[in-house]
Amino acid sequence: MLIAQLTDFHVTVPGARVGGSVDTRANFDALVAYVGAMRPRPDLLLVSGDLAEAGVEAEYAHVRAGLDNLGIPYLAVPGNHDMRAPMRAALGPRTGSEAGHLGLAADLPGLRVVGLDTLVEGAGHGAIGDAQLGWLQDILGAGDGRPVLLVLHHPPFVTGIPAFDAIGLREGRSALEALLRGRSDIAGLLCGHVHRALVGTFAGHRVFVAPSASHQFALDLETPGSFRVVREPPQIALHRLVDGRLVSCLVPAAAAGG
Incomplete structure (x- = not known):
């Protein structure tokens, strides 16, 4: 199974720009065209958060129309x-x-995808409350031994990037x-949020943080609050289970205007 992880679209309403300059709506349309032309085609798309910029209906309608048009199954946290x-x-679907969160579980051939909701509405940081943890415990307890991919937006570890650690996963990490x-059934954790590729470990498991499929931020290891957009290509991550192990790579995707 070939899984494409897409993250951090930040799709806006028509005419709006992220940071006053990034046309994320056009970038998303270019991304959809790119994914549609991929060969081999992904079997599944996993969207690891920040689909929309303001979180309004018109933004999600545009995202849904684009993803539906691909004809590839997709899941989103x-x-x-x-x-x-x-x-x-x-x-x-x-x-x-769930009543209070958007946790999801999907059983696929040879794989189980579990999505964990880390959203704190109106805030940049993430949290995992008791309800989510109890739900996740039940979901994992009902597993049949097949490998589990856990998808969440906020990386569960300290990244060393001050701007993103300030809006990292504050509650529920321990x-x-x-x-x-x-x-033994966790194949890996997939995250977004940082607009940059990172690899780490958490609880003894591999964590892969995918860069944005729209725009990247400069890697600033010193300055708090630094979210400077840089001219680096949108990227998507491709994942496969090979001999029971998660193998991942990054693929540049075309932005609007090249």
Whole structure:
């Protein structure tokens, strides 16, 4: 199974620009065209948050139309720019349906995808509350031994990038670590949020942070609050399970205007 991880679209309403300059709506349209032309085609798209910039209905309608047009199954978890109600209304079964969060679980041939909702609506940082942790414990407990990919927006570890650590996963990290440590069925964790590729470990498991499929931020290891857009290509991550192990690579995707 070939899985394409797409993250951090930040799709805006028509005419708006992220940071006053980035046309994320056009970038998303270019991304859809790129994914549609991929050969081999991905079997599944995993969207790891920040589908929308303001979290309003019109943004999600555009995202849904583009992803639906690809004809590839997709699943999505929310990021810190998303809002649960309009995201759920637009995406339906492609995101979670729990009463208080958008956690999701999907059983696929040889693989289980579990999406964890880390959204704190109106804030940049993430949190995993008791309800999500209890839900995740039940979901993992009901597994049948097949490998599990856990998808969440906020990386669960300290990245060393001050701007993003300030809006990292503030609550529930220790409880999540205790829940995952020692499990043999976790193939890996997939995250977004940082607009840059990162690889790390958490609870003894591999974590892959994919860069944005729209625009990247400069790697600033010193300056708090630095979110400077740089001219680097949008990228998507491709994942496969090979001999039971997760193998990942990055692929540049065309932006609007090249």
